[in-house]
Amino acid sequence: MKLKMMYSYLNSDINAIEKELESTIEAQSPLLRQASLHTLHAGGKRIRPVFVLLGGKFGQYDINVIKNVAVPLELIHMASLVHDDVIDDAEIRRGQPTIKAKWDNRIAMYTGDYIFARALELIGEIKNPLAHQILADTIVELSVGEIEQIKDKYNFDQNLRDYLRRIKRKTALLIAASCQLGAVASGVEEGVHKNLYRFGYYVGMSFQITDDVLDFTSTEQELGKPAGSDLLQGNITLPVLYAMRDANIYEKLKKINENSTSNEFQEVLTQIKQSGAIEKSLEISDRYLAKALAILEELPPNKAKKTLRDIAKFIGKRKY
Numbered sequence: 001m002k003l004k005m006m007y008s009y010l011n012s013d014i015n016a017i018e019k020e021l022e023s024t025i026e027a028q029s030p031l032l033r034q035a036s037l038h039t040l041h042a043g044g045k046r047i048r049p050v051f052v053l054l055g056g057k058f059g060q061y062d063i064n065v066i067k068n069v070a071v072p073l074e075l076i077h078m079a080s081l082v083h084d085d086v087i088d089d090a091e092i093r094r095g096q097p098t099i100k101a102k103w104d105n106r107i108a109m110y111t112g113d114y115i116f117a118r119a120l121e122l123i124g125e126i127k128n129p130l131a132h133q134i135l136a137d138t139i140v141e142l143s144v145g146e147i148e149q150i151k152d153k154y155n156f157d158q159n160l161r162d163y164l165r166r167i168k169r170k171t172a173l174l175i176a177a178s179c180q181l182g183a184v185a186s187g188v189e190e191g192v193h194k195n196l197y198r199f200g201y202y203v204g205m206s207f208q209i210t211d212d213v214l215d216f217t218s219t220e221q222e223l224g225k226p227a228g229s230d231l232l233q234g235n236i237t238l239p240v241l242y243a244m245r246d247a248n249i250y251e252k253l254k255k256i257n258e259n260s261t262s263n264e265f266q267e268v269l270t271q272i273k274q275s276g277a278i279e280k281s282l283e284i285s286d287r288y289l290a291k292a293l294a295i296l297e298e299l300p301p302n303k304a305k306k307t308l309r310d311i312a313k314f315i316g317k318r319k320y
Helices: 008-024 030-041 047-056 063-087 105-123 129-151 160-185 190-217 238-243 247-253 262-274 277-296 303-317
Strands: none
Touching: 008 030, 008 047, 008 063, 030 063, 030 105, 047 063, 047 160, 047 190, 047 303, 063 105, 063 129, 063 160, 105 129, 129 160, 160 190, 160 238, 190 238, 190 262, 190 277, 190 303, 238 247, 238 262, 238 277, 247 262, 262 277, 277 303
């Protein structure tokens, strides 16, 4: 079953969020509007808004309230991608030119800042102080995660703990907050929204590890960018960490940089895929997935719970 079919009963609310996203990033400046819409229309799974909606289903669900959480969280995610593309000097994302490629770095940075500011403006509609605290804490950790990724570029001496802490901040915490904030906005009791946070965290870790594996195992057409892009940009992911335990691969990896020839890079990619690192990485992803599914058992039974279970299993097992 395709991912979108799992939550097709939410389609009307998802469509409302999509329209809200488009209207929220409207800008008086034609260039800013064009760049913002370019990012929005490039697509994306919209998995964070879906998690917000599903979290909200555990309480007093009201789309007019929930959208004031779902839209800002997706905008924050979008803004972080725009900034990422500048930092990584990325030309392509999701098969489309990035803002920095279509315009330039300055336009990209200001566009990311604008989208982020619009997110903060909209979240002000939520009156619950806890929601603002959760979001503020998440943004702080997300920023730290981005800085850590910059600091660790081409650092082949980092360890598993460094990697897990980085993907927690870069990916897992925003998914965790999405699950929790939907519930908080719907007036869910503390025990339930904290369990939704824990579920989102474990799913987010599994999601990112699987993404990092797919960067090596999927085609350029599937990825919307060249295979192995993370490594070429200096991002040391879990498959690389496991492959580096082979001294021969480690020595070759240390020589990889943005100026590496295609033959040098392809040779290293092949060795990583043949080293058993992919299989070991997927084992770690499966462990996080199992923890997420165990947390679900503690949540009240409803349709959203089943959907969260289906999405979690899909995320952990997707081929792309």
